[in-house]
Amino acid sequence: MTTTVIPAGGTSMPAKPADMGPVLPGPQKAAIIIQMILSEGGSLPLSSLSARGQARLMQDFVELGRVDRATLSLVVADLERDLSMSGLSFPRSVADALSTLESHLNPEVVDNLRGQLGLSTPPAPWPKVAALPAEQLIALLPDEDPKIAAIVLSKLDPDKASEVLEDMDPDQATQVTLAMQSTATLSPDMVARIGTMLAAAIPSEKPTAFKDTPALRVANLLNAATPDKRDAVLASLTDQDAAFAEAVRASIFTFADIATRIAGPDIAKITRDVPQEELVMALAYAQVAEPASTDFLLANLSQRMAAALREEMEEQGEVPKKAGEAAMGRITSAIRRLADTGEVTILAPPGAEEDEAA
Structure with a gap:
């Protein structure tokens, strides 16, 4: 026989029968209430749960199986008691x-x-979902529900959808394509809710203070440094952290790199972006300090322009080290600017492709 308990507030509530079995954990009680609401045609903003919470909810749905009437009554009674004690909070x-x-x-x-x-x-959720790489999309799809995967493939462009399907194992691909026919009667609202759920499960990237990598930021500092300072810093870095020093070295671009990391046709674009007097000063100094890059640069200009530059270089005479290095630095800075805008391409250091292949 069920007794009645009168709480301090005066509201009568049914007591828990002693034979109702073990007490369920909170998440499973929540899953039972959710299933009750959904089975009556209601809807809930489950996509607002964390990705972990949504995964736990699906797991509880699978584990609960069938809940008998006594357990259901107990869960509802617990909910009523909690509501009577805490009330409701509104936005x-x-x-x-x-x-x-x-x-x-x-x-x-x-x-x-x-x-x-x-x-x-x-923001609409589907563009965010569709922008993911194929491997991330597959990881996002629940294995036990091929219908959701079918909806996702239907929202992608054909090339992306084919790429995702190609990366699925054969059994999953078959189940997903079979499930496609069950998507014919889905409402736009349902598809939007599924998109929201998937978008909420995408791990968010933490914002970072710097756009460039640490190695590139150090390289940019050393690009503008004198060769002596650059060599000293790189030598010290190599002693402290050889791997980081190598990453910095690969990102550095100096006047000496022009001969091996700039394509010949790009030389004319570079010389147009540098004032004539600075170009002459840099070449006059570099013909001794960096002869390979000087010869490469002149060889990829028109004969008339190269001859005019050689004549001005002779007239320039000897250039002091500090002024010459500064002029070469301005040439490499101009190349960097042009590379950033896509007008010229800085090639990988010689041997980089072989290192990657190894």
């Missing part, structure tokens, strides 16, 4: 209220309300 702002209710409201009403409140429209 404190119109924006939060809209965020809570929008999946249950008419989309046109939601758009109008957002306009009236000056709120931005949340």
